Amino acid sequence: MIYFHNDYSEGCHEKVLEALAGTNLEQTPGYGTDDYCAKAADMIRTLCGRRDLAVHFLVGGTQANMTVIDAALRPHQSPLGAFSAHINVHETGAVEATGHKVLSVPSDDGKITAAQVRQAVEEHWASESFEHTSQPKMVYISNPTELGTLYSHSELGALSAVCREKGLYLFMDGARLGYGLAARGNDVTLPDIARLCDVFYIGGTKVGALFGEAVVISNPAIAEDFRYMIKQHGGMLAKGRLLGVQFGALFADGLYFEIAAHAVRMADRIRKTFDELGVAYLVPGVTNQIFPILSDAFLAELSKTFMFTEQERVDETHRAVRFCTSWATKQENVEALCAELKRIAAL
């Protein structure tokens, strides 16, 4: 079987592994107070073009989401996102377990618009009984989204503007941020994100690390006492330097951006084949995720050799499924997939 069903099937990039091995028996202080973390945090500040950013390294995405949201919001306040937001549909209520209701708006492409935010916030405050409903206080976006779509600079700017006007935080879940930054047509940079968001994270788990998300906080209100929040939410890694070492390796010589670009090239190659076969998509994409709509028969045949993920049933005989590439995707496997797609299409 060849896996295209997610972007975390392998371990880590060889340079990350080398860095871990090379530092393995060094003695360092625990809990992320070591020099490797300090250095990696500094590299991120440099990439974002700002020295005043708080940077913390967490092990995984759900942990990052729940810690950031619980650090930022008072109990009656809610994050607002697209219905398909990861925190809303795929984290076993981890955010609610910290006491916060997740508010959502409908979205076909996984994105929430500035107009939707404006409307939700204005409706809240216009209500006669606003105190009887959760107060929207943060906008949660994934970029790329769970559907592989991307926020443009102007969309992100508009979200940021409405958040600041209305007193909301803007939080970007960047579990796949590398793949977004590397996508064709992307016009958003790390300095843009650091400027427009109050807090975001740069995903390592899906982009070359064994595990790890780098949380970057520009708003001091969220940064205050953040390490307590990490500890309380079970996210304080004893050997915290493992995260610093990994991100240090990923950000050395642009490795992170290079391997993300590889994944997008591999996805583009697959998209090209789907396009040639005239396959429709659930959502058009430019990053490392592809959501083609295929017949049940086609998928039955394909699943003999390839792993992919079920997304949703589209009609009686067709389903949308998901293919992911990653930093680890081998060209030969992509070619094998494309060949098999063509073979089945020709049956």
Next chain:
Amino acid sequence: MIYFHNDYSEGCHEKVLEALAGTNLEQTPGYGTDDYCAKAADMIRTLCGRRDLAVHFLVGGTQANMTVIDAALRPHQSPLGAFSAHINVHETGAVEATGHKVLSVPSDDGKITAAQVRQAVEEHWASESFEHTSQPKMVYISNPTELGTLYSHSELGALSAVCREKGLYLFMDGARLGYGLAARGNDVTLPDIARLCDVFYIGGTKVGALFGEAVVISNPAIAEDFRYMIKQHGGMLAKGRLLGVQFGALFADGLYFEIAAHAVRMADRIRKTFDELGVAYLVPGVTNQIFPILSDAFLAELSKTFMFTEQERVDETHRAVRFCTSWATKQENVEALCAELKRIAAL
């Protein structure tokens, strides 16, 4: 500087690193549903002499504690432990953040006795207004304790008996379990623990792994739906196989027990020197932690070369401090420490 201040200053045992490197580019399913986790779980079942145990791998100790406790207890129920219990004093209220009050009893040696449990439970139910207080429903013990002491077979049996009589769960935090099993005079085995406890974990973070705790559940009431609880508490590692690979390496050919025994030998060597120098201890110990009481002047001199942890002030001029050995402790560093201890003592 030479570090003796904790047992997580280095990375992992070389065989663990080799196992990670050797499997690095394999493709496996995510979230701990891979064969490496299955195999490591089976090795643990074998070591415990039982096939009916649920085994789950978590990244760290606080995460394991909060997930187990929240999985086992209803909202009005509490774990009961020694005042010095890690969950009570060193986890930033992580258990309380899941809604459960932690109940505690005084203890000089870090242990809670069966008699204390019986008294606390009987006092609860004898109260006219028991519903106005949290219900003790679990006994939490660390073994070894935070003070390096160890439960004997008879102490553990008595705790287990009173828990079963009174309808409480018995939960053993085994973050340093390896060092306990390897200690002189220890008469408790893994099969004993699996039989006497409802749930426990075998610590990897402090005993040779990069990170990881193997949670072992014998009580089906706690095991039910446990993976939801892991996910909700942010503990579901995307590349879960990293935990299976590590524990697989640790339990192959008895490595875990061998490296734990090394740490204890190193600690014994240091204890011997303290004994020769007539140094008193805060608590006598047999595992990898040592709590000598030394003068401020002595410690000032010693801290020029060695890292150790502050424990507590004992009198105007003396403090108890903590020295830890681990799987990674080098004989030469131990010799250097012993020599320096003797040198300072002779000043």
Next chain:
Amino acid sequence: MIYFHNDYSEGCHEKVLEALAGTNLEQTPGYGTDDYCAKAADMIRTLCGRRDLAVHFLVGGTQANMTVIDAALRPHQSPLGAFSAHINVHETGAVEATGHKVLSVPSDDGKITAAQVRQAVEEHWASESFEHTSQPKMVYISNPTELGTLYSHSELGALSAVCREKGLYLFMDGARLGYGLAARGNDVTLPDIARLCDVFYIGGTKVGALFGEAVVISNPAIAEDFRYMIKQHGGMLAKGRLLGVQFGALFADGLYFEIAAHAVRMADRIRKTFDELGVAYLVPGVTNQIFPILSDAFLAELSKTFMFTEQERVDETHRAVRFCTSWATKQENVEALCAELKRIAAL
């Protein structure tokens, strides 16, 4: 101004007040352990035709909802209701504050169907990654619903059947239950409800009491330790007998049912006028709530004399609003409203 904007504008029925006054200086034990509560609980058991019901008296609806749900569910489990469910949209995330995500399905009439429950539960368990989503474990219904609609005996039976088949609890929020039982066409009785639901409550706040909801639990799993849950959620009234005294007065000689029937007659009178004027409804209703769709101009005129509640905008020039009657509604005010409706319609 004459109030039709809710069913809690006045204090309590005079007989309830008399009962409070008549017992005011008696000395009783606190926290609901008195004879008045015991007697009122027994009256409810008799009305439900069962002796094995646990009955607890709480002060208000949000408190009852959060306490019941938190008592019944483990942390990863969720109540499932119509999107418009009170717990989902009008309780400031009180259920989420206890850690449980509220799951919802769309509904035009405020009701959730057995087919929707079946689909949601089957989809959950069919998912490859069900552990990454909250587990539906309870169906929450309001009867009457927030839109004034009512579950028929066959609808309630079907919900109960699917819940039992799938292992979910069925919980009925009966804040306005009296008005439902008294509605034309209602074919559900208290014994039916006690048999088909695992837990429900009989609302007093909106039906003649100063405050109070009688929680009735038929499922022992939910009943266990329920008083701890009340205390922990801040719902243990020191002078608990106030609730027993009130419900005792309401259930003596059928007062509760009589005053509920009055409210429905008053609402029917108003509905008759709307019908005569050809006014459409957001949802057709049979209980004490009416949701007519009226023009902005009409409402502007009407609001000079009458209070009602905004529900939602229907089009550019029309809004749905809510009129409520209650046990306290005076015939003369209803006549005044009807006359004014006709007057404005004739303008």
Next chain:
Amino acid sequence: MIYFHNDYSEGCHEKVLEALAGTNLEQTPGYGTDDYCAKAADMIRTLCGRRDLAVHFLVGGTQANMTVIDAALRPHQSPLGAFSAHINVHETGAVEATGHKVLSVPSDDGKITAAQVRQAVEEHWASESFEHTSQPKMVYISNPTELGTLYSHSELGALSAVCREKGLYLFMDGARLGYGLAARGNDVTLPDIARLCDVFYIGGTKVGALFGEAVVISNPAIAEDFRYMIKQHGGMLAKGRLLGVQFGALFADGLYFEIAAHAVRMADRIRKTFDELGVAYLVPGVTNQIFPILSDAFLAELSKTFMFTEQERVDETHRAVRFCTSWATKQENVEALCAELKRIAAL
């Protein structure tokens, strides 16, 4: 049986009942937005000598405690109180259920001192790993305490000063505040409390009301969005005017202070008898609670006619018990008690 076992055995003062009856059928807006609440809040501002206080009326003490604490603190922050603090030992973990660990210090008389606060806060921040422990951010005091003792003006001033110096909130649980204000030797006034505390409440449940606590907030950081917090914690009474009406009656013409003084006079009368009999106290007291130490035989005889509360066993043959007077205590019952005490003592 004659009840002296608590101060909430009866309903409410007759003037409170009259006020409720006199306004019973008035129509008012719900949820405490009515004129009665506004007026009662104003009376409280006047009594406190400040116009800038936020005043909210809640139903009970546990509800008030959990709502205030959760409104004031971030998740990693804790209230700090005496071990015997009501929130620590008698609320079924209600504060922990909102996610906050309760920190405590030992106390013989139910009071926490400024020196204890200073030490706890300084120790927290001096720790190498302060982020691994809950951050003390609020001092919780009961005044009178659970043991009937009282803070003097100078003690309260010292607590306030250390709180302000260290950045902690000072919160006074005033469930029995009336009895404290009326006690012999009390030198603290409502304006003092409003000035020295960040938030406190004036108890109604135990001092003449059917139920109700008036939360008074002088610190705007706690006041912000407080009504959301009330709703989320299940404390938003639909007929909120019931609280305004009751407090309005209690604060008209000094009724609250007058009836509190009555209770203290009754307690003083009982204390005089105990003194004459040479009975020792667990803690000397000046308010409406008395904690004599009596022999088991004495108590067995006394309990044939009088209800009191068990406090704690003092030695093999003696227990400390609690007697409470209240606004409702009848002189004749006090005389009967004193006579019986003398009779038994003479046996």
